[in-house]
């Protein structure tokens with residue numbers, strides 16, 4: 148019998164949680180032979196709603212789902228956790244400025260980081276989804292100094308998948324034909340989708356889609372502002388696509404990335420590409436045996452280099468605002 152993998156999901160009663168839980172339980176994340184246990188963490192006011200979702204999980208009779216536990220206690224939620232998916236966060240409310248938002252989230256992610264450090268399994272891997280995701284991941288990492296820093300990621304796979312979707316549509320090919328693209332930097336509108344090394348089939352994107360004006364303009368604008376476009380169209384933010392990106396990210400972490408490809412992962416910089424150490428930064432990476440390796444040596448165009456300087460400054464601004472709260476990240 149294969150031992151179950153324990154997955155903790157925070158914000159389990161939210162929109163992304165609702166789209167994510169059933170896919171994890173069905174085997175989409177770890178495969179059709181791997182049992183899972185779910186630990187759902189919510190704030191006290193939303194525990195009943197999460198418990199309702201747990202009833203529905205039971206009603207699906209998923210063969211791989213061993214156990215579901217709902218709690219508002221972080222220690223209980225992260226106890227023995229192998230994967231911690233930090234989805235819940237404080238949303239920006241009317242009248243909140245960036246400092247207010249960072250401060251509210253610093254409290255949440257410090258608490259959860261400490262609980263992960265104290266209670267999670269030795270092999271715990273952490274993916275932060277709640278915004279501002281990159282800086283929240285840095286905060287959680289700083290609160291769990293005994294967990295290796297490279298185990299704390301922020302979700303930028305949605306940005307990556309959005310870029311693939313746009314290119315595949317434009318070239319009229321299946322998304323699986325698009326490889327080796329990168330979204331550098333922050334999961335914000337300063338992110339830098341970069342297709343200069345990307346391929347469609349075996350041809351360079353710029354050769355296959357011979358329209359530099361589109362690639363350097365509307366394509367980048369679309370990917371970087373897709374979240375706002377979804378909100379305008381649906382009246383609600385991306386949920387199923389975000390959950391799908393979480394599945395992709397963790398599945399790659401667990402099983403390894405495909406050969407001859409890389410994906411975008413935001414993880415603490417170790418100084419690669421001159422990015423200041425510790426910033427949780429979207430970079431090209433491959434995974435094998437549960438470890439990620441940054442793809443090094445890619446060259447940047449002048450345009451990409453200037454855009455990357457802006458996304459670095461964006462993240463440094465968030466980092467400095469958190470430091471002003473007395474939190475050392």
Ligand code: NAX
Nearest residue numbers: 158160161162163189190193235236276277278302305389
């Ligand atoms: P919802 O507002 O639907 O759900 C959030 C849930 O988190 C709520 O149920 C709330 O009770 C819970 N929560 C809040 N504080 C908590 C805490 N301290 N502990 C446990 N649970 C807590 O938001 P949803 O649409 O699910 O989005 C969740 C987060 O993902 C947001 O911060 C959102 O901005 C972020 N996103 C990040 C994306 C990414 O690519 N990194 C894309 C999608 C999404 O925008």
